[in-house]
Amino acid sequence: MRRIPCRAVRLRLRLVSTYCWALIGLTCPIFFVGALVVWAVTLPFDRRKVVLHFYSSAWASFYLVANPMWKVRVKGREHLPWRGGAVLVANHASLIDILVLFALMRPYKWVSKAENFKLPFVGWNMHMNDYVPLVRGDRASVITMLAHCSRHLRAGSPVLFFPEGTRSKDGRLKPFKDGAFELSVEHGVPIIPIAVHGTGRALPKHGMVLEEHVDARVEILPPLDPAAFDGVDALREAAREQIAAALGEPVARAGVRDVASTR
Template identity: 65%
Template sequence: MVLFVGALVVWALTFPFDRNGKVLHLYSCFWAQLYMYVNPLWHLRVDGREHLPWRGPAVLVANHESLGDILVLFGLYRPFKWVSKASNFKLPFIGWNMWLNRYVPLVRGDRESVGRMMVACERWLAREVPVLLFPEGTRSPDGQMKAFKDGAFQLAVKMGCPVIPVVLTGTARTLPKHGLVLETQANCHVQVLPPVTPASCGNDVQALLEHVRGLMLAEKARIEAQK
């Protein structure tokens, strides 16, 4: 509740000159990272931040292992708009903060909601604000990367902006799908890969999807082999 009050203050003070909500988003990054900071058994390593823009359109895509992904991706400390389940926006304090940030709600399986999500993302990209999506659509039950949906890649091709792959490892131990208990120890790693332009894949949505997924699978395997 205290952190949400802080978010309200940041929103009120910065809205007149920060219409894209960059400052509030960075405050939200700090809020989320507090949960990592206060747990001495949770460790986070972020590599490749230099590939992320402070300004400019980009579609960030990340694999999805657990609810802990949200915490560690806020550790990117770069501006972007989340695409998240609409039900999350109803959560007290955290969900209200998502509304203040003007993140993008989505009802999975609802075609109208998907259409509204795509339009909202296009608007943010047109305003040179990156968006972040989980192309698997939902959390993986076993940590293995599932098939990708093509929405994120349609956005990149239509808006002519790069896709930036973000590979997560170690987060499945924080709160796996269908898990009820937070794991006491976790070593989380976020690896940001270089941007991939749609033109490099002939502006073909499926080719772009397969290329990016291949890069992410290879990088995930490389990181896990080193552990």
Template identity: 55%
Template sequence: MRACGTLRGAIRLLFSIVFWTFFAVSSLVFFLGAVVVWAVTTPFDRNGRVLHLYSCFWAQLYMYVNPLWRQRVEGRERLPWKGPAVLVSNHESMGDILVLFGLYRPFKWVSKASNFKLPFIGWNMALNGYVPLVRGDRESVGRMMVHCEKWLERGVPILMFPEGTRSPDGNIKAFKDGAFQLAIKMKCPVIPVVLTGTAKTLPKHGLVLQTTANCHVQVLPPVDPAPFNGDVQALREHVRNLMVSEKARIEALPASAR
């Protein structure tokens, strides 16, 4: 039994070394490509849709080349190619980023400001015009809201993790108000996105990966904020309840059906 555990540990370690080596080398190559895409497309694509779709392929590459990571996306047709919307997703791991890029629709991420300092990945986030946020900093939150409003005014959706941080146990935590305040103020739909299985991709602490992951992305129907009459709390809890229910439904399915 101990020998089997040791062998599994060695395989995970080898798998992780290969993955992170490929990640580092490919990130340099793809960032150079992103600079070219940005320079060529910016004059006619001020909202950066082409660069974002390039970034989608970059992120999805790590799912494509990994035979042990599976991904399934359902409901993608509910996402707009153009027009304001606030996408909200639960958050299980850093792997959520790779998986959500698989939506292949234009949107701007709201992400921790520290992520923008990461070599290649963070620099590409800045090129894309994604929205930085310092958690717990009231001034930063205010700037983030203004930044998001400007993108929504230009007809560009945004994507936020309303839990604010990754869930330690996979259960959907309480939501913060920001995404729902934006939807009400800008009179645009909230589109819930439910993730399962991503916790086994990239760990919160450490660099040793799980060797297998079965990821499912479910896009739910848009929620119109108008019937909530400006009640942020009611809209927030309605959306969260929809997502909790859908996550439970998916997790109750046989593994082969996810």
């Protein structure tokens, strides 16, 4: 059972949260101006927008560094390609996952719910990066999303999915949807499972109060070759089992047939 913090601790957490949200609100316009400059300067020669993605990664990492009580460690970067198609799949327990996964420091394209693209500054930057929007529950949007991801894979850019489709309320791994794995099989590119530890405690779903001491860990697991599996179902379950094992959860087959997946 989670320990309920005392009044002094709760006050300190609220102060830390206020500082973090204020910092984000004050600096997003400044970072967005920088993103506009990077986008304009690199547009003629950087078709994959790799430079802009790394700028966006630095933008996100700034908020992790600015909170000295947060620590992020990344293990297994050698499994991530610098160039070439791949489908990255990660568990999703918190909004903090987004900041933490930018610490991968490799080029890739996010698949994200369409609402995020409407956010001031952050959403505009997502458009400039050519990240992939998805309207959840909309079949036409799913088809468009898969086509958009296919273009990125053919161009040599990995794509990153949260295959649970949404954040987990209790931190436990939810069933995976099929979209990421269909792309892997169709294009013959590897699935790279990623286990994200410690972020659910940092900012639980529907929560706004940030924990002051966070030890987040990103574990990049060995790639899965789709040719080694008997179709989408087997590939999906193998990826889920790898992530579940890395998270220390019981391994159970829990796949579903829906293809959509987003944060």
